[in-house]
Amino acid sequence: MRFVVLGAGRIGLAHVNTLMHQDGVDDLFIADLDPARAEAAAASVPGASFGSIDSAFASNPDGIVIAAPTAVHAELILRSVRAGIPTFCEKPLAESLSSTLAVVEEVERHDVAVQIGFQRxxxxxxxxxxxxxxxxxxxxxxxxxxxxxxxxxxxxxxxxxxxxxxxxxxxxxxxxxxxxxxxxxxxxxxxxxxxxxxxxxxxxxxxxxxxxxxxxxxxxxxxxxxxxxxxxxxxxxxxxxxxxxxxxxxxxxxxxxxxxxxxxxxxxxxxxxxxxxxADAYSAELAAFVAVAAGTASSRCTPRDALxxxxxxxxxxxxxxxxxxxxxxxxxxxxxxxxxx
Ligand SMILES: NC(=O)c1ccc[n+]([C@@H]2O[C@H](COP(=O)([O-])OP(=O)(O)OC[C@H]3O[C@@H](n4cnc5c(N)ncnc54)[C@H](O)[C@@H]3O)[C@@H](O)[C@H]2O)c1
Known part of the structure; x- marks a missing residue:
């Protein structure tokens, strides 16, 4: 399965390393607003590649992991869900209550699984x-x-x-x-x-x-x-x-x-x-997301939970x-x- 990670900062880098060790994941594509960060992250993991955010969405992934700053979560989740891609997004779901509510309502109109990163x-x-x-x-x-x-x-x-x-x-x-x-x-x-x-x-x-x-x-x-x-x-x-x-x-x-x-x-x-x-919880939550993306499990932490x-x-x-x-x-x-x- 191919996964995209958007955002190669503090938590994104950790997710890249965790994802690469999950059964079923054989291809990782990393994109960051700062291309140098995406390139450095890809270089640290065998078999990973990097590119622009647009090329990440166009790469036909089985799942997208959003680890960009909170301010862009809403736009990235909606772009991913509208493209029909199973989506994992770090907490919190969005910057404000009103945008969180808008994202939840739109996600629930699509038949696409979304998991939010409450690793506890x-x-x-x-x-x-x-x-x-x-x-x-x-x-x-x-x-x-x-x-x-x-x-x-x-x-x-x-x-x-x-x-x-x-x-x-x-x-x-x-x-x-x-x-x-x-x-x-x-x-x-x-x-x-x-x-x-x-x-x-x-x-x-x-x-x-x-x-x-x-x-x-x-x-x-x-x-x-x-x-x-x-x-x-x-x-x-x-x-x-x-x-x-x-x-x-x-x-x-x-x-x-x-x-x-x-x-x-x-x-x-x-x-x-x-x-x-x-560390073990982050690994387990991404293993759960791989199963969600494979269609063998449903999300155990939904956008409504985040709301x-x-x-x-x-x-x-x-x-x-x-x-x-x-x-x-x-x-x-x-x-x-x-x-x-
Ligand atoms: N679940 C947890 O325990 C946990 C822990 C830390 C952070 N977080 C969450 O993760 C998110 C990221 O936090 P962080 O500490 O890793 O931040 P960070 O600033 O270290 O990293 C964010 C990265 O995203 C990149 N970026 C910015 N805009 C982007 C875009 N539009 N598309 C792709 N990449 C983009 C930045 O260049 C940067 O490399 C935050 O929402 C934070 O709340 C969750």
Whole structure:
């Protein structure tokens, strides 16, 4: 099968390397707005070729992987879907809620599979948490706590185009919260601070966050995030219920230090980056996409899933700025009004 990768930056390069190792993939074509990047990426992988974005679409691929910046996701997804090509696109689906809604509505009118890059759905730990909850092994879910912390902040030029901490980073938490519990978020209260570099505040963004989410069955969820977690890359999810609990990310590389006498756990070195922490999940999500492109499986993370996660990110962003609880139905109703205007 022939696959095209659009965008040979940070995540695009990783996807190129992962795709080349998937069964069934024997031809890769790489295109980037910067041709030198596409050429360098193609040179790093045996059998890969490169060319312009137009020639990528004209190369009759079995699937397209979009790893370009968020600002061009909508136009590239629609171009690919209109050409009838199975499409994988990195999160988030589009820059704004209205363009996300427009893309979802158009994609759903075509009979073309689209998978969005929420790789945590393909991580063994989250999958086990979902299974255990559904099997009743936790009992009735009463509380959850999620953490997503980066050891170092992104570069200054990335922050203004990132969409902010909720749309860029916590959107992964919002997606996986829905997927693990099978429930929807009813309301959000979010607060945050800029305690690090001034470029976060200059972009209207924060580098520390604390959020309370209420699910549609009343379960209370807390979420914390940081762009300055000196101990290392920290991604966890705790679920506790009337019978038991489960924790995702409780392993030897978790960047926590116990103060209890004699306790040395965890003993491993912390995950340095998200690429290391989720290497297996990225590989599994692209293996799943190869099956989608081959027509042997359906998408396990649809554009509508991406829209639902974005509603939560929008509600959190609004809540933080306005200092109030924001209901999801308020955000959904105003998005519809805006989209119809
Ligand atoms: N799922 C994840 O964990 C994860 C992690 C990192 C980034 N991302 C997402 O991946 C996307 C890319 O992020 P990145 O950090 O790799 O960015 P990046 O800036 O490192 O790379 C983007 C590349 O796309 C190229 N490009 C720009 N416009 C293009 C176009 N129209 N067609 C083809 N190529 C184009 C750029 O020249 C650059 O080489 C973002 O949407 C980001 O949110 C997801």
């Amino acid at each position: 759905r393909f991580d063994a730990g989250y999958a086990e948490a979902r299974r255990a909850l559904a099997a009743g092994e936790i009992g009735e879910l009463r509380r959850m706590h999620l953490v997503t912390c980066d050891p170092t902040p992104p570069p200054a030029e990335y922050v203004p185009v990132s969409g902010g901490l909720y749309r860029d980073c916590h959107i992964h938490d919002f997606d996986i919260l829905r997927w693990v519990t099978g429930r929807e978020v009813a309301s959000v209260f979010a607060t945050g601070r800029n305690r690090g570099a001034d470029y976060f505040a200059a972009a209207g963004d924060i580098d520390e966050s604390a959020t309370i989410l209420t699910l549609d069955d009343g379960t209370l969820v807390t979420l914390q995030g940081s762009r300055y977690n000196g101990a290392g890359y920290d991604v966890r999810m705790e679920l506790a219920g009337t019978i038991g609990n489960r924790t995702v990310g409780l392993d030897e590389r978790m960047p926590l230090t116990s103060t209890e006498p004699g306790i040395t756990f965890p003993t491993g070195s912390p995950w340095p980056t998200f690429q290391d922490r989720f 639902e996660a974005l509603y939560i990110a929008e509600a959190a962003s609004l809540s933080r700025v306005q200092g109030r609880v924001v209901r999801l139905d308020e955000v959904q109703a105003s998005a519809l009004v805006e989209a119809r205007a």
